Amino acid sequence: MVKSIKEVMPHIAFGGDYNPEQWSEEVWLEDARLMQEAGVNLVSVAIFSWSVIEKKEGQFDFAWLDKILDILHSHGIGVALATATASPPAWLSSKYPEVLAVKPDGSRYQVGSRQHYSPNSKRFLESVRKLVTEMATRYQDHPAVKMWHINNEYACHLAECYSEESLQAFRKWLKDKYQTIDTLNRKWGTAFWSQRYNNWDEIHFPVNLPTFYNPSQMLDYKRFMDQAIFNLYKTEKEILREITPDIPVFTNFMYEFKPLDYFEWAKELDLVTWDSYPDPREGTPFRHAMHHDLMRSLKDGAPFYLMEQVTSHVNWRDINLTKKPGEMRLWSYSTVARGGDGVMYFQWRQGRAGAEKFHGAMVPHSSNPESRVYQEVKQLGNELKKLDRLVGAKTKAKVAIMFDWENWWAVELEGKPHNKLSYLDQVYQYYKVFYEKNIAVDFVKPDMSLDKYDLVIAPMLYMIKDGESAHIENYVKDGGTLVVSFFSGIADEQDHIHLGGYPAPLRNLLGLTVDEFAPMADDEVNEILTNGQRMKVNLWADIIKLEGAKPIAHFTQNWYKGKPAITSYRYGKGTSIYIGTNPADDYLTELFSGLLTQLKITAPFNTPPKVEVAERVTGEERFLFFLNHNDDPVTIKLEKGKMYTSCLTDEEISEEIVLEGKDVAILSC
Numbered sequence: 001m002v003k004s005i006k007e008v009m010p011h012i013a014f015g016g017d018y019n020p021e022q023w024s025e026e027v028w029l030e031d032a033r034l035m036q037e038a039g040v041n042l043v044s045v046a047i048f049s050w051s052v053i054e055k056k057e058g059q060f061d062f063a064w065l066d067k068i069l070d071i072l073h074s075h076g077i078g079v080a081l082a083t084a085t086a087s088p089p090a091w092l093s094s095k096y097p098e099v100l101a102v103k104p105d106g107s108r109y110q111v112g113s114r115q116h117y118s119p120n121s122k123r124f125l126e127s128v129r130k131l132v133t134e135m136a137t138r139y140q141d142h143p144a145v146k147m148w149h150i151n152n153e154y155a156c157h158l159a160e161c162y163s164e165e166s167l168q169a170f171r172k173w174l175k176d177k178y179q180t181i182d183t184l185n186r187k188w189g190t191a192f193w194s195q196r197y198n199n200w201d202e203i204h205f206p207v208n209l210p211t212f213y214n215p216s217q218m219l220d221y222k223r224f225m226d227q228a229i230f231n232l233y234k235t236e237k238e239i240l241r242e243i244t245p246d247i248p249v250f251t252n253f254m255y256e257f258k259p260l261d262y263f264e265w266a267k268e269l270d271l272v273t274w275d276s277y278p279d280p281r282e283g284t285p286f287r288h289a290m291h292h293d294l295m296r297s298l299k300d301g302a303p304f305y306l307m308e309q310v311t312s313h314v315n316w317r318d319i320n321l322t323k324k325p326g327e328m329r330l331w332s333y334s335t336v337a338r339g340g341d342g343v344m345y346f347q348w349r350q351g352r353a354g355a356e357k358f359h360g361a362m363v364p365h366s367s368n369p370e371s372r373v374y375q376e377v378k379q380l381g382n383e384l385k386k387l388d389r390l391v392g393a394k395t396k397a398k399v400a401i402m403f404d405w406e407n408w409w410a411v412e413l414e415g416k417p418h419n420k421l422s423y424l425d426q427v428y429q430y431y432k433v434f435y436e437k438n439i440a441v442d443f444v445k446p447d448m449s450l451d452k453y454d455l456v457i458a459p460m461l462y463m464i465k466d467g468e469s470a471h472i473e474n475y476v477k478d479g480g481t482l483v484v485s486f487f488s489g490i491a492d493e494q495d496h497i498h499l500g501g502y503p504a505p506l507r508n509l510l511g512l513t514v515d516e517f518a519p520m521a522d523d524e525v526n527e528i529l530t531n532g533q534r535m536k537v538n539l540w541a542d543i544i545k546l547e548g549a550k551p552i553a554h555f556t557q558n559w560y561k562g563k564p565a566i567t568s569y570r571y572g573k574g575t576s577i578y579i580g581t582n583p584a585d586d587y588l589t590e591l592f593s594g595l596l597t598q599l600k601i602t603a604p605f606n607t608p609p610k611v612e613v614a615e616r617v618t619g620e621e622r623f624l625f626f627l628n629h630n631d632d633p634v635t636i637k638l639e640k641g642k643m644y645t646s647c648l649t650d651e652e653i654s655e656e657i658v659l660e661g662k663d664v665a666i667l668s669c
Contacts, residue, residue, distance in 0.1 A: 003246050005271050006392050008146045012384040013342030018043040020068045021052045032075040039381025047082040047152045051089035073144035081145045083132050086152035087114035099124040102163035104207040115157045119228040120166040132236050136243035148249040150236045159259035171200045173224045187494050188216040215413045215495040222409050252307040261405035266298035275308035280321040284629045286435045296339035297443040305342025306335045311373045312360035326662030329380050333664045337614035337625035339395050393616035397440035398601045400453040407463040418519035426459040433592045438603035438613040450475040454599045461488040469505035477572030485579045486540050510578045511549035511569035514542045528553040528565045535587040542580030608634045624667045628659040644669045
């Protein structure tokens with residue numbers, strides 16, 4: 001039976017990607033010594049090592065890897081051993097060109113970067129199986145190996161393939177899904193534009209077409225590619241489970257990553273890990289925080305690892321700003337505050353060659369242990385040693401936001417009333433209100449249990465699949481409060497319209513129908529009137545006809561002046577609110593402030609602006625995180641008559657705490 005993450009790593013994991021094959025052996029011992037000094041307890045090794053491990057087909061060289069694993073283990077450093085499949089070697093595609101992925105124009109990708117393989121290549125899959133089997137067999141009993149790191153950032157650069165082998169796999173996938181060609185024709189709506197197919201071989205990729213693509217076909221192609229790539233992961237996992245049944249496995253997810261449905265992927269991971277690189281230009285990194293909450297939610301609140309971040313600056317933006325002193329530590333603690341049990345980096349030692357040589361690292365090019373970057377790394381690593389009691393602690397949330405990858409795909413397909421709609425922007429807008437109020441938020445799929453939440457928000461839930469509307473109705477009927485945004489409840493899982501008046505599946509629940517949409521031009525604004533206040537709206541207006549709902553805001557301009565913009569409806573024991581436009585942040589803040597008060601949902605503490613507060617709980621112990629994103633000190637009032645202990649200093653604290661700019665406090669009680 002697979003060991004729990006806490007069993008194999010009873011500490012906050014701290015370390016990063018380590019690429020010893022890029023360095024001479026005399027550097028390895030120095031690396032291990034500096035890792036010890038910095039508090040490193042886990043590194044990922046061999047992520048991009050296929051061409052070094054298997055220099056020729058079937059000729060494996062593990063001598064260097066044996067040596068580095070022994071060195072790390074002797075220094076008390078655990079290893080997340082990668083399966084090395086992230087970038088195939090040149091010999092593989094030279095000997096078997098069919099492993100190379102193909103672009104929409106029919107040309108093949110070439111060797112010289114990474115992720116150039118086709119996920120549907122049988123030859124590639126065969127080579128992966130051989131390599132992973134060799135790796136697992138050799139290191140199944142090595143004491144340094146704590147986890148398996150499968151591949152790396154699946155689909156990061158290549159999420160689609162248009163090879164002949166992929167086309168045959170796509171046709172088979174469709175046949176398995178629909179069974180008959182008549183069913184496919186019905187599900188794809190091929191009566192439109194004379195698109196009917198008589199057999200499976202007539203179906204091609206949705207590419208190189210003169211005008212609009214069939215949205216049902218586009219959605220299925222996205223599903224197919226997601227599952228094809230997922231199959232690569234599961235193939236490796238099956239081998240590892242058979243040979244090393246007790247060692248946990250994972251692969252690393254990414255920030256704002258659209259092609260892969262991470263809710264489904266997470267079911268096959270023993271640990272959710274992800275890579276985050278917030279742009280310092282954003283200021284307070286609320287998007288970074290949101291994705292921490294999303295990653296925590298993928299496995300029902302289980303702690304996750306931040307597998308990659310940067311100490312200083314990345315190398316791939318137009319301008320790669322450097323994190324200011326204290327920001328790396330501050331943002332790392334935001335990870336821990338929101339459910340992270342691991343804080344890792346790309347990478348350990350800054351590269352000398354290659355495309356990422358200017359990407360920051362734990363040890364910079366100077367190799368100077370007195371450098372600012374290494375000293376900040378060392379400070380954080382040694383502080384994290386004091387947080388063993390925190391490992392496994394959970395976050396309790398009373399608010400949830402619905403998030404669905406397939407809905408994301410569907411919303412942003414062409415042919416919509418407004419083709420500049422961004423699903424993520426809508427989610428961010430709603431999430432930001434709760435972030436600024438320090439209210440914990442979980443993310444849920446529309447079909448997941450909602451019972452533990454008092455408030456659920458569904459931003460732009462365009463796609464509603466079979467059974468989801470009844471599930472959502474029952475939540476409200478039983479006493480829940482639901483907020484739904486515009487352009488929700490419009491289409492089914494094939495992107496076919498739900499007939500019967502928008503939003504048909506939610507019409508009874510919301511007590512209204514939408515007669516028509518009125519998208520706004522880029523520079524167009526309107527106003528809504530609510531409680532005597534006028535507030536700006538843009539982007540979209542729904543023309544709402546009330547069917548029991550009560551208006552709580554009206555439009556004040558344009559041909560729909562005076563018509564409802566936002567409504568409330570009592571449904572069973574609960575309440576549904578519909579937002580038929582895109583309000584400015586100040587309105588959402590006011591609306592949710594009132595709802596939170598009604599529902600008695602409060603933040604752990606009242607704090608000055610730009611002070612992030614979060615709470616994790618384990619057993620009877622509460623851990624409170626205070627993160628000051630301001631440059632100046634702030635004073636935070638604590639609960640009167642209560643004594644707290646600083647987890648970082650062991651100091652007993654009561655009454656109040658003063659936080660310096662960019663500083664952090666973690667209190668237990």
